Amino acid sequence: MEITLPLFGTASTTSDSTGLSVTGLVTSLNAATPWQLELPASGVFGLTGPSGSGKSTLLAALAGQRHCRGHITFANTVWQRGRRALATHKRTLSLGFQDSRLFAGQSVADNLALARRYSRRPLPEEECGRLLEAFGIEPLLYQPVELLSGGEAQRVAVLRQLFNNAPLQLFDEPLSAVDRAQVLRRLLPTLRDFWARYPALVIWTSHDFDEIQLLAQRCLWMDSANLSAPLPLPEVAQRLDSHGVGDSCRSRIEARVESLNDGLLTLDLGGISIFADRVAGHYRKGDTAAFLLEAGDISLSVEKPGLSSILNCLQVTLVAKQNLTDGRIRLRLAAADQVFYADISRLSCERLELREGTTYFAQFKAGSLAGL
Numbered sequence: 197m198e199i200t201l202p203l204f205g206t207a208s209t210t211s212d213s214t215g216l217s218v219t220g221l222v223t224s225l226n227a228a229t230p231w232q233l234e235l236p237a238s239g240v241f242g243l244t245g246p247s248g249s250g251k252s253t254l255l256a257a258l259a260g261q262r263h264c265r266g267h268i269t270f271a272n273t274v275w276q277r278g279r280r281a282l283a284t285h286k287r288t289l290s291l292g293f294q295d296s297r298l299f300a301g302q303s304v305a306d307n308l309a310l311a312r313r314y315s316r317r318p319l320p321e322e323e324c325g326r327l328l329e330a331f332g333i334e335p336l337l338y339q340p341v342e343l344l345s346g347g348e349a350q351r352v353a354v355l356r357q358l359f360n361n362a363p364l365q366l367f368d369e370p371l372s373a374v375d376r377a378q379v380l381r382r383l384l385p386t387l388r389d390f391w392a393r394y395p396a397l398v399i400w401t402s403h404d405f406d407e408i409q410l411l412a413q414r415c416l417w418m419d420s421a422n423l424s425a426p427l428p429l430p431e432v433a434q435r436l437d438s439h440g441v442g443d444s445c446r447s448r449i450e451a452r453v454e455s456l457n458d459g460l461l462t463l464d465l466g467g468i469s470i471f472a473d474r475v476a477g478h479y480r481k482g483d484t485a486a487f488l489l490e491a492g493d494i495s496l497s498v499e500k501p502g503l504s505s506i507l508n509c510l511q512v513t514l515v516a517k518q519n520l521t522d523g524r525i526r527l528r529l530a531a532a533d534q535v536f537y538a539d540i541s542r543l544s545c546e547r548l549e550l551r552e553g554t555t556y557f558a559q560f561k562a563g564s565l566a567g568l
């Protein structure tokens with residue numbers, strides 16, 4: 197049955213389009229592979245894939261900044277119907293770029309104030325203050341944006357999007373010029389916390405898969421202008437591996453700090469003690485701390501190992517197995533309500549006769565937990 201949509205405005209005849217709905221979207225890049233996409237009204241989704249595959253083009257088309265045809269609705273409002281497009285400023289979205297695109301001739305404070313003034317969902321004053329502090333922008337507030345470094349400008353540009361607090365927030369490699377330690381330890385946790393309290397639909401484009409892992413549960417994959425539906429992260433990690441454009445897989449682990457002695461951090465993970473060493477940063481007893489654990493650093497045993505110099509041993513459930521293109525197997529493991537990944541050889545997998553739903557013992561060194 198043909199559904200009649202008004203040209204623009206409220207799409208009252210669509211049944212479940214409170215989120216983003218893209219049907220048959222075609223730009224000059226993807227005439228042969230129209231884009232389809234269904235995303236909910238809120239949640240953070242990664243977008244990655246090889247360089248030049250069309251990620252920025254997709255974001256530009258969603259924002260009404262690129263000629264396209266097809267259908268786009270967001271929050272029950274039609275943004276694109278056939279070749280007719282709603283103007284960018286009438287779409288309830290923000291789009292942030294790698295090159296920040298701040299308003300020249302204005303101070304940082306002016307740029308941020310403008311974003312807040314034109315927000316349809318302005319943030320409380322105290323929230324803006326918290327964000328300014330977390331992003332380290334307070335000392336820069338009265339500087340002209342022309343004097344900012346590349347990384348400072350990017351931080352201001354991301355903050356500008358948060359101050360605007362649009363229901364759909366699109367980011368195109370927004371923190372690529374900021375030092376990695378600051379991104380992982382400070383900015384991404386702040387963003388996670390922010391979107392947990394101020395939900396929006398977020399598409400976060402990055403070549404850094406750790407960034408995506410720390411923000412999102414699912415990720416879109418673009419390859420030669422082919423767009424996937426939202427995929428589980430291990431599947432995307434596998435695609436990155438097979439294209440030779442990705443890192444190996446790291447998982448985020450969260451645990452409560454128990455003590456720090458001689459550089460060895462003792463953590464509580466659901467009642468089990470685990471250990472991290474050579475960690476930087478300040479850890480206070482009772483705090484929840486986050487770490488990245490490399491999939492290749494984990495070994496698996498069928499029986500509980502005896503005393504070992506490897507300090508960490510967790511009882512885990514094997515949730516799923518996935519073949520990697522290089523002959524290894526990626527295991528999805530669960531322990532203490534957390535999920536993480538281990539890469540082992542096919543031979544090990546066969547020798548151990550690993551079966552989904554079965555309990556095993558995962559070991560990793562204290563040095564394998566990289567603090568965020």
Ligand SMILES: Nc1ncnc2c1ncn2[C@@H]1O[C@H](COP(=O)(O)OP(=O)(O)OP(=O)(O)O)[C@@H](O)[C@H]1O
Pocket residue numbers: 225245246247248249250251252253254418
């Ligand atoms: N305005 C444009 N006109 C014509 N071709 C363009 C335009 N913008 C991008 N392209 C081309 O479209 C293709 C996709 O580019 P796009 O920037 O969308 O890729 P991407 O996946 O975002 O890449 P990267 O990861 O390198 O940023 C590239 O081949 C690019 O050269």
